[in-house]
Amino acid sequence: MPGLPAQGDNLDTMRQRNLSKVLGFVHRGSRVPRSELTRAIGLNRSTVGDLVGELVDLRLVVETVPNDHHRVGRPSWIVSPHPGxxxxxxxxxxxxxxxxxxxxxxxxxxxxxxxxxxxxxxxxxxxxxxxxxxxxxxxxxxxxxxxxxxxxxxxxxxxxxxxxxxxxxxxxxxxxxxxxxxxxxxxxxxxxxxxxxGADAERLFGAGRGASDLIFLNGGPSGIGAGVIAGGIPLTGTSGYAGEFGHTLVNNAGDRCQCGAFGCLETEVNQSSLFGVLGLPPATEIDDLDRALTLSESSAVAAEVERQLGFLAIVLRNAVNVLNPELIVLGGFLGALFAAAPERLVFLVAERALGASVEQVEIVRSELGANLxxxxxxxxxxxxxxxxxxxxxxxx
Ligand SMILES: [Zn+2]
Structure with missing residues (x-):
């Protein structure tokens, strides 16, 4: 019949979709017992077994018997992403x-x-x-x-x-x-x-595991970028440009930004000022920044940390009020800045954001570090x- 795919095509599409579901679950879960997979995928045991078999043949997953299997009865095989x-x-x-x-x-x-x-x-x-x-x-x-x-x-x-x-x-x-x-x-x-x-990575494998409303802010040598996950879905905007918190206004009297505007977050909060006050070279790794911040007893460093946290808190307050996230993850130098005075940042955000939204939000540091x-x-x-x-x- 013209306009309709043949039944074989439908079955192929459904099979591909199911294979995709199983593979995605194994990828995210890393080591998944087959019984858990069956529950999560919502298909019967033998169908899931066939799908896993096909993925084993494609050499995309491997199946192993768990080491700690001492109980009587059939062990549930563990399905893992193929190491190759x-x-x-x-x-x-x-x-x-x-x-x-x-x-x-x-x-x-x-x-x-x-x-x-x-x-x-x-x-x-x-x-x-x-x-x-x-x-x-x-x-x-x-x-x-x-x-x-x-x-x-x-x-x-x-x-x-x-x-x-x-x-x-x-x-x-x-x-x-x-x-x-x-x-x-x-x-x-x-x-x-x-x-x-970075937001995707933290949600799948890092500090944001299981979170469905998450804001991730990453501070790097090129400024501050952000990723927003809303209701479990990455917020992209119409062309994929959404999440430019680095270019939101925090200081009416601020300097001109690379983007052409004045007083953007990244003109006030940046790693070069932090490195400058600590006397660190431009290519310093975040671990060394952490160490320098921990060891510093300089009042100029403390004042710069306080100044940057103040501007960061303005953007986080806006983000909390607009997006009502459950989790804010800070990566790169922002993670180091936060770790230098975590209670202070939490206080500055809580003091200014809407009470109902701020009660539910947690601010944490990125877990994936240099691998993010x-x-x-x-x-x-x-x-x-x-x-x-x-x-x-x-x-x-
Ligand atoms: Zn800007």
Missing amino acids: VVALAVNPEVEGVTVGVVGFDGVVRRRMRRETTRAPRPEEVVAMVIAMIDELRPELATYLRTVGIGVALPGLVRESDGAIPLASHFGWVDVPLGKMLADATGLSVHVANNARL LMVGAAELAFASLIDDPAGVTSPF
């Missing part, structure tokens, strides 16, 4: 480019970084990524498959084609980064805003695999 499946994660920053190999279980296997003396141009980022992939090639050859590249970029990203309309800290306008990397590597490439990916954006970027590549488990191949 990895994705490449790329995070271009203004002072360097990081490439990582991330397992399908969300564990970062390898992280590699090249520093730059200034913000790299797009062609330079592509060349650095190619060089690092070449160096990783022997290691990648030991895995069954590399499913693709996910890129976490501090800037505005059009996710449909990986183009960058604007990355102000790099001075990039209208850069087809996704296409450039795909042409150069032969791998499928997905690009998204770094903070949006690697895990988040890899999720982009794994999302395609989970969408179509039988369709993704690897050139490695």
Whole structure:
């Protein structure tokens, strides 16, 4: 009959959807007893068994008998992501480019970084990524498959084609980064805003596990980005640009921001002022920032921490009142700033936000630390695999 798919197509679509459901659940859960999987997927035991069998054949999951099985009766097999499946994660920053190999279980296997003396141009980022992939090639050859590249970029990203309309800290306008990397590597490439990916990573594998209304703010060398999960769904806006808390007004008398406006959050709250007052070099790692903040007895450092927390609290108050989140996760240097005086930030937000909303919100530090954006970027590549488990191949 014209206009209607054949019944075989319908069955194929349903099977693909079910495979996708099972694979997504195993990916997020890491080690899932088959009985739990059956309950969660809502299909009967033998159907779930068939689906798991097909995913085992596709070498996307493995099944093992639990070690601690002492009881009489049939053990529930444990289903885990296949350790041979990895994705490449790329995070271009203004002072360097990081490439990582991330397992399908969300564990970062390898992280590699090249520093730059200034913000790299797009062609330079592509060349650095190619060089690092070449160096990783022997290691990648030991895995069954590399499913693709996910890129976490501090800037505005059009996710449909990986183009960058604007990355102000790099001075990039209208850069087809996704296409450039795909042409150069032969791998499928997905690009998204770094903070949006950080939010996903924290929700799947970090401090935000189980949270459905979450705001994640990430502070990096390129300023402050944010990701919002509302009702369990990432808030993207019409083009994927939503969540730019870094460019919301906190100081009417503030300095001009890279975005052209005045008094944005990131003109007041930034790691360069923090590094400056602590006497740290620009490429300092967050662990060293933590240590320096803990050890400092300087009143100038205390005053700078207090000043930055005050401006951060303005944005968090607005976020709490507008979005009514259950959890706010602070990553990057914002995590270090928070850890320097956690009660103070909680007090400043609670003092100013609407009582009913602020009572339900918890502020925590990101758990994934230096691996955050690697895990988040890899999720982009794994999302395609989970969408179509039988369709993704690897050139490695
Ligand atoms: Zn701005």
